[in-house]
Amino acid sequence: xxxxxxxxxxxxxxxxxxxxxxxxxxxxxxxxxxxxxxxxxxxxxxxxxxxxxxxxxxxxxxxxxxxxxxxxxxxxxxxxxxxxxxxxxxxxxxxxxxxxxxxxxxxxxxxxxxxxxxxxxxxxxxxxxxxxxxxxxxxxxxxxxxxxxxxxxxxxxxxxxxxxxxxxxxxxxxxxxxxxxxxxxxxxxxxxxxxxxxxxxxxxxxxxxxxxxxxxxxxxxxxxxxxxxxxxxxxxxxxxxxxxxxxxxxxxxxxxxxxxxxxxxxxxxxxxxxxxxxxxxxxxxxxxxxxxxxxxxxxxxxxxxxxxxxxxxxxxxxxxxxxxxxxxxxxxxxxxxxxxxxxxxxxxxxxxxxxxxxxxxxxxxxxxxxxx
Numbered sequence: 001x002x003x004x005x006x007x008x009x010x011x012x013x014x015x016x017x018x019x020x021x022x023x024x025x026x027x028x029x030x031x032x033x034x035x036x037x038x039x040x041x042x043x044x045x046x047x048x049x050x051x052x053x054x055x056x057x058x059x060x061x062x063x064x065x066x067x068x069x070x071x072x073x074x075x076x077x078x079x080x081x082x083x084x085x086x087x088x089x090x091x092x093x094x095x096x097x098x099x100x101x102x103x104x105x106x107x108x109x110x111x112x113x114x115x116x117x118x119x120x121x122x123x124x125x126x127x128x129x130x131x132x133x134x135x136x137x138x139x140x141x142x143x144x145x146x147x148x149x150x151x152x153x154x155x156x157x158x159x160x161x162x163x164x165x166x167x168x169x170x171x172x173x174x175x176x177x178x179x180x181x182x183x184x185x186x187x188x189x190x191x192x193x194x195x196x197x198x199x200x201x202x203x204x205x206x207x208x209x210x211x212x213x214x215x216x217x218x219x220x221x222x223x224x225x226x227x228x229x230x231x232x233x234x235x236x237x238x239x240x241x242x243x244x245x246x247x248x249x250x251x252x253x254x255x256x257x258x259x260x261x262x263x264x265x266x267x268x269x270x271x272x273x274x275x276x277x278x279x280x281x282x283x284x285x286x287x288x289x290x291x292x293x294x295x296x297x298x299x300x301x302x303x304x305x306x307x308x309x310x311x312x313x314x315x316x317x318x319x320x321x322x323x324x325x326x327x328x329x330x331x332x333x334x335x336x337x338x339x340x341x342x343x344x345x346x347x348x349x350x351x352x353x354x355x356x357x358x359x360x361x362x363x364x365x366x367x368x369x370x371x372x
Contacts, residue, residue, distance in 0.1 A: 177317015
C-alpha cells in the first residue's frame with residue numbers, strides 16, 4: 001500500500017509545481033516521516049535548474065510514521081531532525097570520521113545531487129507513475145518523505161517547535177559546524193562574518209558558543225546588521241556594494257584588530273566574487289573559511305595569502321548528525337543558541353513562491369514551510 005503526499009516538484013527547467021506523489025512503505029533500513037516543517041535556502045531555489053524532476057527540499061523536521069525492518073535508531077512517533085549527509089560508515093572517508101563527505105552515500109560528493117545509495121529505494125516515491133528522486137536524498141518539501149534511517153536523528157526535546165528544529169537540518173548546522181568543527185575557533189579570538197543571513201547568523205552564534213572575544217559582522221543590509229547584534233555580533237561594518245572584494249571593509253577590520261586582521265573570517269554570502277574576501281580579512285597565519293558553497297571559477301590574487309594564511313572549504317560544517325544535532329539542541333535549551341528568533345516568516349506549501357521571493361530579496365533571515 002502507498003499513500004499520497006502533496007509535494008513541491010522541481011521540473012528541472014527552472015519551474016516547479018505543487019502536486020501529489022505516491023509514497024510506498026519503508027523497506028529495510030528505511031523510515032517514513034510525516035513532515036512538520038521544512039526550512040528554505042538558496043540551494044532549494046537552485047534545484048529548479050538541475051535538469052530533472054525531483055521532490056524539493058533538504059532541511060526539515062517531522063514525526064516517524066512507519067519504520068522498515070532493521071531500523072533501531074528511531075521508533076514510530078519519535079520527533080526527528082532530517083540529515084542529508086547519510087553515511088555508509090564503511091568507505092575511506094567514513095573510516096576517517098568524515099561521514100559528511102561519504103564516498104558512497106553523499107548526494108554532493110558521490111552523486112553530484114543525484115541518486116546514491118544514501119537515497120531510499122527509488123521506486124518508493126513516484127510522480128505521474130514514474131520513480132522520482134528526492135533532493136539531497138530527503139526531499140523535505142513534501143507532506144511525507146521516505147528516507148534511509150541514517151537520514152534521521154531523534155530530537156532529544158520532543159516538544160521543541162518543528163520550525164526551529166527544521167533549520168538545524170542544514171543552515172544552522174553548516175554555520176555552527178564551520179566554526180566549531182572545521183575552523184575550531186578559539187576562546188578570545190577575533191572573528192569576521194561576511195553576510196548575515198541564516199548561515200551567517202549561525203556562524204555568529206557558533207563563535208559566541210566558542211567564546212570568541214570579538215565578532216565582526218559585515219553586510220550591505222542595515223536591518224541584517226541590527227539582527228546580527230542580537231545574535232552575538234560585537235561590532236558591525238556596513239559594506240558598500242561597489243567595494244570590490246570588500247577590500248575597503250577589510251581595512252576597517254584591520255583597524256578593529258590592532259592593524260593585523262582577524263584570527264578567522266567566514267564567507268557566508270554565496271556571492272562568487274566574494275570567494276576570496278575572507279583572505280583579505282585575516283591576519284598572517286589566520287584562517288579563512290568559505291562557508292556558503294561557492295563552486296564557480298574565481299580569480300584569487302595570491303598576495304592575499306601572505307603570509308601563512310589557511311583557506312578551508314568545509315561541507316555541511318563537518319557534520320556528524322548523531323553527535324552535533326543533540327549538541328545544537330542542548331545549546332538551544334540553555335539559551336546559548338537562538339533558533340525561533342532566526343525564523344523571519346513561516347509559510348504553507350502553497351505559498352512557496354512567496355517564500356522564494358522573500359528569500360531572494362533578502363527579506364528573510366530564514367523562511368520555513370510548515371505543514372498541517
